[in-house]
Amino acid sequence: MSQDLLKIRNVSKVFSLPKGGELTAVDDVSFTVEKGSICVLLGPSGSGKSTILRMVAGLESRTEGAVLLNDTPIEGPGRERGMVFQAYSSFDWMSVGKNVEFGMKINGVPADERRARAERFIGLVGLSKFIDTYPSRLSGGMRQRVAIARTLANEPEVLLMDEPFGALDAETRWQMQELMIDVAEASGTTMIIVTHDIEEAIFLADKIVFLSSHPGRVKEEITPLFKPGRLRNKEDVIALPGYSELERKIMRMMREEGHK
Amino acid sequence: MSNAPAGRKPRLMQVRVPVSRRQGLISAFGIWFLFFGVWILASSLGWVNPILVPPPGQVFATIIRLFAEQDFGSDVMISIFRVLIAFALACAVAVPLGVAMGAFPAINAVIAPFVSAWRYLPAPSFIPILLMWFGTGETPKLALLFLGVIFFLVTLIADHTREVRKELIETAMTLGANRWVTVFQVMLPAVLPNILIAMRQMLAVVWTYLVIAEIVASTTGIGAMMMRARRFLHTDEILAGIIVIGALGMAFDVGFAYLHRRLFPYLEEKR
Known part of the structure; x- marks a missing residue:
């Protein structure tokens, strides 16, 4: 079980200013990410946490260092590293079902298997009723669920999420956080x-990588040992000594x- | 205004409060009643020279007479044909080129400096040379209409394509899409509604150039009919031509609006 799926090694990013x-x-x-675990990158603004995530996704080039997935260096984006963004990313011209099928479709998964897997993951995020609805009719939280289901159904080896609930209201946000625990357990x-939400980090993380700002460096790796495994209810976690x-x-x- | 929401003073003009359906209809018809009212009044009271400004009734009678007796229908068909052919050609070039420019900065770097220079050249300035190159057939007219819109259309479509949200593109890439899948299955469908809007705007410009082309260098079409009428002081026929062009322009615009609703139903469902 304690096998490192992802290794981030001496990664640096230097931007040249205009x-x-x-x-x-x-x-x-x-830092490393163990297979099956939830790793949270936490830090103030300017700590480069999104940049690190984008480098893992292959959307941003590295100035130095390497990112290894299963000991293979990554170059550029790929389906094994699916990403969910803070801003809405639904394909508005497709129904929820077609959105979730998209990744599988472009990767050549046969139609009936696609449909079945889409149904399973749409069910997992609680949107079965909306499978034939256009995303523009859904609320922000529901659209984010579509994005999560779409990425998960594509069966990535690692799911990358960049402040995925930052744009949501407080109530929806904690519902989504609890949903992520369910998703992690189920998949x-x-x-x-x-x-940058401390509560969110502690609730979700198996490991927190805390980053300092200007420049972004790993300040401390924190394992919330007080948690007896993953708990589904946020209030239970908050109540723990x-x-x-x-x-x-x-x-x-x-x-x-x-x-x- | 009877159903003005409570807590707000019922006023005819409110900053950014939408008008009721009734007020909208009254306003829309009202302005046209006013327009024709002034026209009729001016004609019947002799404020204007009837040779220069014939009364509206006469103009509408002339429209009917033109169609019934003077084969105006074939002029109208020729004009529509010119607009549609030239516009279809312009779109066939502009859509792939504009999308390619918006998707690939490398293509934009080549085409944009070229296109933006041409945009500032008024298309009618090409008329003399087009006539020398292509003679007097359909070609110079189609070429003028084509030149009149192509550079604007390319630029608009490229801009819209560039505005496709980064998250959509990056989502596709992290789902495993290569460049072609990203362009054809994500960027193109995302920009399509805006391409149709750009086409709708540019079609109006094609009609403008059509009339210029037909007035300057044609013996057929609506514009040519109007120039013939001028020679015989038939102001009623000139006005009839203007009204028919306006009506055709509006019909195409309504057609585009309908097409937009039919092709992109998901946009209607926005909350």
Whole structure:
């Protein structure tokens, strides 16, 4: 079980600024993600957490370092690293069902298997009633569920999520967080989730990689050991002894970074 | 205004409050009643020279007479034919080229500097050379209409394609789409509604160039009929031509609006 699916090794990203000069967004970042686990990248703005995720996705080039998936270096985007964005990404001209089938279709999965898998994952995110609906009729949270189902149905080895619930209202957000626990349990998918929401990080993470800002570096890797495995209800996690201690600790780290 | 929402003063003009259906209808018909009312009044009271401004009744009678007795129908058909052929040719070039420019900066880098220079050249300035190149047949007219819209259409479509949201493209790529799947199965369907809107706007421009082409260099078509009428001081026929062009333009516009609703039903369902 304790096998590293993904290795991020000494990755750096330097942007050249339009007016000349350079900006180091990510500086020598290394961490690993165990197969089947949920890894949360947490940090203040300017910590390069989205940039790191985009480099894992292959959407952003690296200045230095390597990203290894099953010990194979990644170059460019690929279906084994599916990504869910904060902004809506539904294909508006397709029904929910066709949206979820899209990845499988372009990868040559036969039609009947496609349909069956789409139905399964749409069911998993609780949208079975809306399988033939256009996404434009759905609320923000429901569209995000479509995006998650679409990526999962494509059976990636790792699911990358860039502040996936940042645009949602508070109630929908925690429903989605609990849904992700269900999804992780049901599918066994490895996930990397970027967030700046401390509560979300502690609730979801098997491991938190805390990043410092300007430039983005790994400040500390935190394993929320107080959790006895994955709990489905957020209030149960918050009620655990050790929760508030960890939350306080991370808040302090956030504050220190903010004052830099 | 009887059903003005409570808590707001019933006023004829409110900043950005939509008008009721009734007020909308009254306004739309009202402005046309006013227009024709002033026209009729001016004619019957002798404010205007009837040779220069014939009364509306006479103009509409002339429209009917033109169709019934002077084979105006074939002029109209020729004009429509010219518009449709030239526009179809322009779209056949502009849609693939514009999408390619919007999708691939490498293509844009080649085409954009070329196209943007041509955009500032008024198409009618090509009329003399087009006549010398292509003689007096249909070709110079079609070429003028084509030149009149192609550069704008390409630029508009390229801009719209560039505006396809990054998340859609990147989602496709992380689902395993290669470049061609991304362009043809994601960018193209995403931009299609806006391409149709660009076509709708540019079709109006084609009608403008049609009239120029037919007035300057044609013996057939609506514009040519109007120029013939001018020679004999038949102002009623000139106005009839203007009204028919307006009606045709509106008919095409309504057609496009209908097509847009039919092709893109998912846009209607937006909340």
